[in-house]
Amino acid sequence: MRxxxxxxxxxIPREExxxxxxWREEQKKMLEEKExxxxxxxxxxxxxxxxxxxxxxxxxxxxxxxxxxxxxYKHHEDLNAKTRAANRSLNVVKYSLTCLTMSGELGxxxxxxxxxx
Numbered sequence: 001m002r003x004x005x006x007x008x009x010x011x012i013p014r015e016e017x018x019x020x021x022x023w024r025e026e027q028k029k030m031l032e033e034k035e036x037x038x039x040x041x042x043x044x045x046x047x048x049x050x051x052x053x054x055x056x057x058x059x060x061x062x063x064x065x066x067x068x069x070x071x072x073y074k075h076h077e078d079l080n081a082k083t084r085a086a087n088r089s090l091n092v093v094k095y096s097l098t099c100l101t102m103s104g105e106l107g108x109x110x111x112x113x114x115x116x117x
Contacts, residue, residue, distance in 0.1 A: 034051070
């Protein structure tokens with residue numbers, strides 16, 4: 001059975017590492033600059049210019065990804081069409097050989113490469 005009184009543990013306050021403190025301050029400052037410059041429409045701020053460049057790059061990546069995806073679908077469809085055509089012709093050959101074998105025109109010979117050995 002559990003002890004009903006919890007064992008008191010002493011919590012040691014953890015201090016954030018200096019790198020994390022510095023990063024938080026930089027992020028806070030950057031957000032404040034974005035908000036202040038964005039509100040008045042000034043784009044001389046390097047941070048705002050950096051954001052515009054990021055958006056331009058993202059749009060370029062999206063366009064490139066869209067083109068690559070369209071090319072992949074086209075290649076995939078071409079490959080599927082070739083495979084379907086090859087399968088159809090193979091089925092025609094198999095059917096023809098089966099009909100010839102059943103009618104006796106082929107004799108007792110069985111095409112082992114189609115039916116296994």
